[in-house]
Amino acid sequence: MDPIIAHLRTALTLFFALDGFIFAGWVARIPAIKAQTGASTGDLGLALLGVSAGAVATMMITGRLCQRYGHQSVTVAAAVLMSLSVALPARTHSTLALGLVLLVFGAGYGGLNVAMNSAAVDLVAALRRPVMPSFHAAFSLGGMLGAGLGGLVAGHLSAATQLSVLTVVGLVLTGFAGRALLAHPVPQRPREQPPASGTRPRPHQVREPMHGADVLRGAGGSRQRGEPGKAAARRARRLVSVFGLIALCTAYGEGALADWGALHLKQDLNAHPGIAAAGYSVFAATMTIGRLTGTALLERLGQTRALVAGGATAAAGMLLGALAPTIWLTLIGFAITGLGLANIFPIAIERAGALTGPSGVATASTFGYGGMLCGPPAIGFIADWYTLPIALTTVALLAAIAAAIAYATRHALRPTDG
Template sequence: MRMSFRAAVSVLFFVNGMTIGSWAPKLPTLMSRLEISESVAGLIVLCLGAGSMCIMPVFGAMVARRGSARAVAIAAWVSAPLLMLISLAPDVWSVGAAVFLFGGFLGGMDVAMNANAVAVERNRSRAIMSSCHGFWSMGAFAGAAGGGLLIQSLGEMAHGAVIFAITAAGLAVALPALLQDAPAGDAPRAPLRLPRSPVPYLLGLMALTAMIPEGAILDWAAVYLRQEMGSSLAVAGWGFAGCAATMAVMRFLGDAIRHRLGAVTTLRVSAVIAMTGLAVAGNAGTAGLAIAGFAMAGIGIANMVPIAFSAAGNMPGLAAGMGLSVVTMMGYSGILLAPGLIGWLAEHASLGPIYLGLALLLLVPLAMSRLARSADFEAGQP
């Protein structure tokens, strides 16, 4: 029996999330193996974001020209073995280059799979974006929670090999079943210029400020728990895992919540909950309380980004993938670039006050929440 379009794109979200989640416990391992400080580790994280910023627009254009199914297949297969390449890299420079490619092609995959999810929403005349991101968070939870245990028990290289094997199996099943949304051969090509309307850029700013805290948890929660609270590597991986677990649950509930409350109200409530969770984590005196704070932050962060992506993907008058590419690229600059700055700040202050500051940052999407109206649509129409 053929896998449904929704199931196929959901597998891709899971695989992408698992790979990103596997990065969370890897950073403290790299710091130990390469004997580097937080500021140098921050530069490695910056390579992750730089790769994403450079390669994401290429895949946005590819989605517009060729459709999301082809674009996501290329990005997914190229990114699949890169975690092993990071494990094999012998020094800071080669690790930085491998991380650049890792961030770039995972980011390209992200643009394409979100575009495919929007196409499936239109095909089904029903919102699925939050649940797709739920599968991403489920994968991220598995990658973060299991990654620390795998590295601790089997070693860094074996960890990369296991993740590659799972990824390859998922891609082999899901890619042939994707919705083929490529434009017809005789269809006129829309111009691939950047949007002139300010709305995609404002939605991108909303996504950026929502994703900076997520990136700070992804990259630095394990360091916070291990170096500032003295937890083991296995426990440290639960900083992001706790966040990803609650994000997964709330994203599976998110489509129904959004349908009941509307995108704007859902975004406002989510921002307040996320701010509270970050404040708890930043003030925590124990690893358990910090993990609980990160989990609460995940409840709030969960549906903020899917709402921004749906709003961008359902904007009329733009070439397919271009509005979403703008929002995705700006948003992922938050999850990928800002943690590099956090590494520099962590050299001069503890991570606790930094998480408190990130709680205040969420006042931005709270203030801009009315822009999310276009995420609400009936019968597949924006």
């Protein structure tokens, strides 16, 4: 591997890990912040929407910022903003102030996610290997480390001290990784365009498989011969929305299990609180394992097959997790769900970025984040109408929908990868 590419990959991996580490560290101190501000549960919920609002609003403009200033510069700037702003919630004493500072924190979080994923898309193209899951595995590992350390020190450090430490760690790592990231530009390739509607490429139009999937070749590098550029661009944008919908289906399940998995184990299956708390940990651990092995999986199956297999696996796992009559079968179901969902989001983000660049990453990320936001309240409403186990089956339904979308659009998404 080219040493420059290797350094860039290491630096970018550190940014993904830092993102997960800081966010999880903040989440671990939410109870302390709630007590500090004197917020009711409802008021805290409204304040926490500040993170979501700031993230979604920033994701919508970060794509344009990346196109103007470059992925790497925006990645470093967003990481600095996120690192500085994570200390602010511990300095507030009202829910209004908390909501306002969380808008800033959410802006850093949303901007970093779009910018570093955009940089990762170009690095994946330069490496000519499907390594996107490894970046998201770093995010998962950083989140597990941040949550674990946050829980360990919660009884020894105040929220203000712990979040200030996160700021220092974030700035130091940003300085270290950012220096390497800014030293060399990530090699970029021309954006891919989908084939004309209802057509498939002839054999002479494709290269050898590149990470399990082919790209079109010909006049202009990526445009189907005789196809108007505007029509190709419209199709590319529609396909980005398709990948965004797939990302939404994945993130819906992740958000639902994070908020409702433990309650299902405790309330519906009478699990011990410690076992109930382990439910999401099992899901997160297998998701991390799935992402660590994602590159090998993609090289073997290709992207479309990986999407279909992942969605089908997650659907089966969640049906078991939601409807199983015993605790251990439920935990096995959660584990299978984590393996199934592991690589769907990284694939969707990478493909959206390959089609239209940072704007594609921003669109797909916004879809995905919307799914994570919609999942928990949707589960709550359905549980009120029916039962929590029935509500959790919607995770299986959306995973199956993601698999069906990937299969139905397989020729348009990746002409020779189906």
